[in-house]
Amino acid sequence: MASSLRAFWNSPVGPKTTHFWGPIANWGFVAAGLADMNKPPEMISGNMTAAMCIYSALFMRFAWMVQPRNYLLLACHASNETVQLYQLSRWAKGQGFLSDKKDGGSSGQQKRGKLNGGRKVAIHHLACSS
Numbered sequence: 001m002a003s004s005l006r007a008f009w010n011s012p013v014g015p016k017t018t019h020f021w022g023p024i025a026n027w028g029f030v031a032a033g034l035a036d037m038n039k040p041p042e043m044i045s046g047n048m049t050a051a052m053c054i055y056s057a058l059f060m061r062f063a064w065m066v067q068p069r070n071y072l073l074l075a076c077h078a079s080n081e082t083v084q085l086y087q088l089s090r091w092a093k094g095q096g097f098l099s100d101k102k103d104g105g106s107s108g109q110q111k112r113g114k115l116n117g118g119r120k121v122a123i124h125h126l127a128c129s130s
Contacts, residue, residue, distance in 0.1 A: 013068055019068075019072075023073040023076040029056075029080045030076065033083035033086075034083060037083075037086070037090075041093065041095075044087055044094070046092075046095070049084055049088045052084045056077040056080040056081040056084060059073065059077045060074055060077045060078055
């Protein structure tokens with residue numbers, strides 16, 4: 001037991017390195033995203049959520065390519081990517097980009113009109129919030 005703990009302590013991805021503490025700190029992003037699931041979609045920033053999705057995707061690749069492979073960082077950013085994509089889908093539904101399949105009786109033209117109208121509002125919202 002003591003030898004395995006010592007091996008972990010002195011490993012290239014152990015607690016003496018940024019390969020350990022960086023991912024530990026990044027779990028805060030996942031916790032914040034999970035806490036934000038209780039907030040209404042109007043409170044979600046589409047720009048920030050999209051930036052977090054790109055950030056986590058890039059760092060998942062980094063965690064895979066760096067030597068030694070940083071599985072803790074990969075798991076952290078994969079979790080954050082999942083949470084942020086869910087938040088982005090909530091934001092998109094709230095802005096009218098995505099719709100629930102409950103509009104069974106309306107025609108395709110009506111659906112496209114609703115989607116385009118929501119898109120114009122969302123683009124205006126994004127342009128004005130920057």
